[in-house]
Amino acid sequence: MLLAQAIATAFRQRFQHEPLLVRAPGRVNLIGEHTDYNGGFVLPAAVDKEIYFAVGLNQTDTIQLVAHDLDKTFSVATNGVQRSKTLWANYLLGVVAQFQKRGIQVPGFDCVFGGTIPMGAGMSSSAAVECGLAFALDQLLETQLDRMTLAHMAQKAEHEFAGVQSGLMDQFASLFGQAGQVVRLDCRSLAYEYFPFDTSACHIVLCNSGVKHSLASSEYNTRRQECERGVTILQQHYPAVQSLRDATREQVQALREELGEVVYRRCLYVVEENLRVEAACHHLLAGNLQAFGQEMYASHAGLRDQYEVSCRELDVLVAAAQTAPGVFGARMMGGGFGGCTINLISPEQVDSFIAHQKAAYQQQLGLPLETYSATIVAGVGLWAGPAEV
Structure with missing residues (x-):
């Protein structure tokens, strides 16, 4: 939790207002590989390698993003959201664009994020970034979108702004995970079912x-x-x-x-x-x-x-x-x-x-x-x- 606290502190010091704090987990897939794009079954679970967010509306028309781990910043006008040359920012901008495509007005906001998901380990840090911001904006804007809708929006952000034609499993697992449970997703019907996974035994x-x-x-x-x-x-x-x-x-x-x-x-x-x-x-x-x-x-x-x-x-x-x-x-x-x-x-x-x-x-x-x-x-x-x- 030290990292989460550091992110909350960094937000308050930089932006001088109180943030909404959100955590978004990475995922593992226990079995069911390369089945997602074939309309099959997967068996993922959310895990305790996570991205933490501090997000707050800033009463301006500017979006200010801070990648805590990279010590990098990015800002853009709310009416100028498009793919950028800053690769890490695209995952977040893509999510904003999905809200805008739905006719939802996204005002200026500040965001500091960072995490414990190892890069390149296949635990879907990108999906966690997308889903965490989608959830935070849904809370701040009171749009009351359901989790499956947020998962689809996060997936489209990845397709359109990151240029990766991923299946839905990563975003689904990050949003639908439950402690002590794995979740079987039917990648065709999107029906899902939880199964107990006893982490004390394994x-x-x-x-x-x-x-x-x-x-x-x-x-x-x-x-x-x-x-x-x-x-x-x-x-x-x-x-x-x-x-x-x-x-x-x-x-x-x-x-x-x-x-x-x-x-x-x-x-x-x-x-x-x-x-x-x-x-x-x-x-x-x-x-x-x-x-x-x-x-x-x-x-x-x-x-x-x-x-x-x-x-x-x-x-x-x-x-x-x-x-x-x-x-x-x-x-x-x-x-x-x-x-x-x-x-x-x-x-x-x-x-x-x-x-x-x-x-x-x-x-x-x-x-x-x-x-x-x-x-x-x-x-x-x-x-x-x-x-x-």
Whole structure:
């Protein structure tokens, strides 16, 4: 909470008025990777790596933004909001633009923000920034927009101002997270359901490979195209298949030759990953973390061999985890070609697991390893800071 207090203090000292204090969490995705843009299922949770905001209306027509961590400022007239060359500001400006597009007049405001979400670790710091400001403006302007609307606005901000065609999962998880719960989102209907996740029986540890291979963005678009090609072929034989969400394993296997080996593997992975998400939810309800972990290992194998978005660093981390005591499951998390593995560990083994992973990573690749322990927390909300810090 020291950072949150520092942000509140910085706001009061700089702007001389009282802010609204908001916290917006990052997220992890336990299972369900590359299923979102195929209309499938994901299983994210909000975690205690967060962005803190101090925001207040300033009775002018100027928006003043302060990136506390970067020690950078940005200001713009309320009627001049557009994409800028200041990349960090675009995530915030994009949110303002979404309010304006709805015909909501956004007056001048001051904003100081900063956080504890590690950059480049795949925990969706950008979504937390967008959702936190969207929530703060909704509170200050009393627009009474529901959380799903705010999630869509934050996603559009990312598309239009940051230029990233993300799915809805990141923004959804940041806004809809609940402490001690993971949430299964149907990315097609947007129906969602909470499942208990007992953090006293199992801890989440992320291992950051520290690499981001340049393949990531181009290969991401290629995978989307390969899946779309698969759907086109499947539709010719099974008209009910509107997305890979509708396809069965048997249908994909029956068309293996026509799909071609690469598209066949991509489609089979997505179909099987959706089945794994559903199975994983049943395991959570039954309290069977061992079985849940097996679904995670199978997910990683699919991402490595069928979807081909893993890399040596991630594979080394998952293989090392499989030999460590107290590990329920592990897999790569996120788009791939770098980023983090997510690991479920019995609480008494967390320290030895981290030491084991660091040693294995150094020994096999000569690389240092950064790790983060994460607790599942509630989604975006007000932070009741002290009146004076």
